[in-house]
Amino acid sequence: MSDLVKSMDSAVETVSIICIVFISISILMLLYRVIIGPTNPDRAVALDTIGINLMALVGLIAILLETTRLNDVVLLIGILLFIGTIALAKFLEKGVIIDRDLD
Amino acid sequence: MIKENDLILRTTTTLIAFILFGFSIYLFLAGHSAPGGGFIGGLMTSAAILLMYMAYGLKAVSKILPINYQLLIPIGLTIALLTSIGSVFIGEPFLNQTFGYFDLPILGEKELATALLFDLGVYLTVVGVSLTIILTIANDQ
Amino acid sequence: MISNLAVLPIVIPMIAGILLAFFHKKIPLVRSLAKILTTTNTLVVLFIWLYVKENGAVILETGGWEAPYGIILVADLLSITLVLTTNIIGIAAVFYAPASLSKKQEEFYFYTFFFLLITGVSGAFITGDLFNLFVFFEVLLMASYALIVLGGGKVQLRESIKYVLINLFSSMLFVTAVAFLYSVVGTVNMAHIAERVQGVEQKGILTTIGILLFFVFGTKAALFPLYYWLPKPYTVPNPVVSALFGALLTKVGIYSILRVFTLIFIHDTDFTHTFFLWIAGLTLIFGVIGALSTNNIKLIVAYNIIPAVGFMLIGIAIFNETSLSGTVYYLIHDMIIKAALFLLVGAVVYLTGTTDLRKMKGLIHHYPLLGWLFFLSSFVLAGIPPFSGFIGKLQLLKGAFEEGEILIVIVGLLASLLILLSMIRIFIQAFWGEKDETVTVNKAAARRFTLPVVFLLFFSVFLGVGAELIFPSVEQIADYLMNPEIYIQSVLKE
Numbered sequence: 001m002s003d004l005v006k007s008m009d010s011a012v013e014t015v016s017i018i019c020i021v022f023i024s025i026s027i028l029m030l031l032y033r034v035i036i037g038p039t040n041p042d043r044a045v046a047l048d049t050i051g052i053n054l055m056a057l058v059g060l061i062a063i064l065l066e067t068t069r070l071n072d073v074v075l076l077i078g079i080l081l082f083i084g085t086i087a088l089a090k091f092l093e094k095g096v097i098i099d100r101d102l103d
Numbered sequence: 104m105i106k107e108n109d110l111i112l113r114t115t116t117t118l119i120a121f122i123l124f125g126f127s128i129y130l131f132l133a134g135h136s137a138p139g140g141g142f143i144g145g146l147m148t149s150a151a152i153l154l155m156y157m158a159y160g161l162k163a164v165s166k167i168l169p170i171n172y173q174l175l176i177p178i179g180l181t182i183a184l185l186t187s188i189g190s191v192f193i194g195e196p197f198l199n200q201t202f203g204y205f206d207l208p209i210l211g212e213k214e215l216a217t218a219l220l221f222d223l224g225v226y227l228t229v230v231g232v233s234l235t236i237i238l239t240i241a242n243d244q
Numbered sequence: 245m246i247s248n249l250a251v252l253p254i255v256i257p258m259i260a261g262i263l264l265a266f267f268h269k270k271i272p273l274v275r276s277l278a279k280i281l282t283t284t285n286t287l288v289v290l291f292i293w294l295y296v297k298e299n300g301a302v303i304l305e306t307g308g309w310e311a312p313y314g315i316i317l318v319a320d321l322l323s324i325t326l327v328l329t330t331n332i333i334g335i336a337a338v339f340y341a342p343a344s345l346s347k348k349q350e351e352f353y354f355y356t357f358f359f360l361l362i363t364g365v366s367g368a369f370i371t372g373d374l375f376n377l378f379v380f381f382e383v384l385l386m387a388s389y390a391l392i393v394l395g396g397g398k399v400q401l402r403e404s405i406k407y408v409l410i411n412l413f414s415s416m417l418f419v420t421a422v423a424f425l426y427s428v429v430g431t432v433n434m435a436h437i438a439e440r441v442q443g444v445e446q447k448g449i450l451t452t453i454g455i456l457l458f459f460v461f462g463t464k465a466a467l468f469p470l471y472y473w474l475p476k477p478y479t480v481p482n483p484v485v486s487a488l489f490g491a492l493l494t495k496v497g498i499y500s501i502l503r504v505f506t507l508i509f510i511h512d513t514d515f516t517h518t519f520f521l522w523i524a525g526l527t528l529i530f531g532v533i534g535a536l537s538t539n540n541i542k543l544i545v546a547y548n549i550i551p552a553v554g555f556m557l558i559g560i561a562i563f564n565e566t567s568l569s570g571t572v573y574y575l576i577h578d579m580i581i582k583a584a585l586f587l588l589v590g591a592v593v594y595l596t597g598t599t600d601l602r603k604m605k606g607l608i609h610h611y612p613l614l615g616w617l618f619f620l621s622s623f624v625l626a627g628i629p630p631f632s633g634f635i636g637k638l639q640l641l642k643g644a645f646e647e648g649e650i651l652i653v654i655v656g657l658l659a660s661l662l663i664l665l666s667m668i669r670i671f672i673q674a675f676w677g678e679k680d681e682t683v684t685v686n687k688a689a690a691r692r693f694t695l696p697v698v699f700l701l702f703f704s705v706f707l708g709v710g711a712e713l714i715f716p717s718v719e720q721i722a723d724y725l726m727n728p729e730i731y732i733q734s735v736l737k738e
Contacts, residue, residue, distance in 0.1 A: 196248060196305055197306050198306040199307050
């Protein structure tokens, strides 16, 4: 039984590390898109995706380190990402983020 | 052209802004012995307020929250500084803190520390600074 | 000696800054409060200075956390002397500010940022923790960013972008260097680092970190290859702000070099300190060339900061007791005289309405006191005996002579001559010459400008003429710097 647990542990660890590597690569590729991105909406989508990848990265690191302390961090990145995406979308659509008077 | 509207944004904002306020208070209180604290709590609060600004516009939110954010900065700094020099007056080293266990209604017995007051100062300062910066940029046409 | 005294020079200006932020619109009240508060702070610091001189360094472990773990503040004689000098300059600046700033600038939190700058500078002098040094650097830089754009002219904004970028970059390097050092010795407490450095096997990596830190501090202190950013941003803000920057910011950099390279990185002096000597020589030469190359009087004074930093670095490079006492003395002297010069030049620019030397003449007929004050301060700066510049340079060059570094002595002497030339050029062009009848004379404004300058020059002259009184303290500091064990023991209490 304990053998099984041990092998599971090492399997989880290996999988997490592989995932971390691939996510890091995809973040790098997204960064390329952010810099090159022919249009601004491309950049916005790429930035959004970078954020999602970051959340995944933090989650995987939390698995690796076997801690629950990083859960708040995932939530935090998610919230900031949400607000950032709204701001970007509004900027691209309207050219202004905070309107003076909407009504 | 059809008049644009932010119906989805507005509906979600009413919900999410309050979740954010709750989360920011959680982070603020968690800061004593876990990740969190005044800084990140303040940042979350300003994120919530920013979300409201984005959904409802400058004029409406200024009516709902008539707070002078510039004034929050010195108030927050004063609280932080007073709690940190409080220990000097009773002969303890600067920034020293004390704590006790209190029986609170509903919550039960909780640890309360004077470091929390210091964090409150940090919280107010962060809210003040970040919203001052954001609103200054937003006002600039 | 554990005592809360060490934190007062940091807390009082901070309280003052916050207090004044509440009524930033009520200018008469703010002015008088600022004057009272700086004077109070200076008196408190004077008291601490006397206490430290009598009883040795005052150490504070904040929050009751013991030395290697908590944040500590160490007010030893060197730190507290520099804090005292800072506060004297602060008094002059506060009294000068109403005459020179516009109403809008004063309303826009000038006094708050001024006090925060003083907080940052005092904190950087007093802290005993390398990471906290970074924190206080950031505090003073934040205040300086706000002060440099005060007024917001077009040129001002362009120069301040350069200033902000270079400082952000060097702050980033600073954190990196501290992180490297932490990974090698496992602590950021300066005394603890100094103790552990002796046990590190690979000295090579320490030397690398040391040079990295040297470049960080060198950027702040405007040393030879890194000074290019300094002169222009220092000329664009209001004269009070220029004076504070010129007197305090570069000196914080040089103080950090002095502290770190007498306490921590002393394992490979053959390499590091010889390197410093070359940098010092080149800084002297290039700074003086800059000062002679321009007709903008603000720029001339700003360029004169650079050779002064070169002189102080000579003392650290030579690294014996005589030269270190010279560095400490020169540091105090240079802080005061640079503030006085920037204030004087600010007054001249205000009264003539131009910074171009070629457009001024005969000012001494209209403003005799201002002229003679300028003459006196050029002599103090260039180091004509018996003024304070002379005594500092004498000690520095004597130290160099003892070690047989003749070349640097020659360069130093040549540089002082050229500094005198650059200052006298201003005096001859702007103050001498025929009386210009066309200009409107504003005696009242001139009088408001001269009082703070007289105050500073009084200290400067006293530093030179009363050297007998002051020198024992300076020698005590130099002796203390030569024996880092005293510092380590007083902090770690072993």
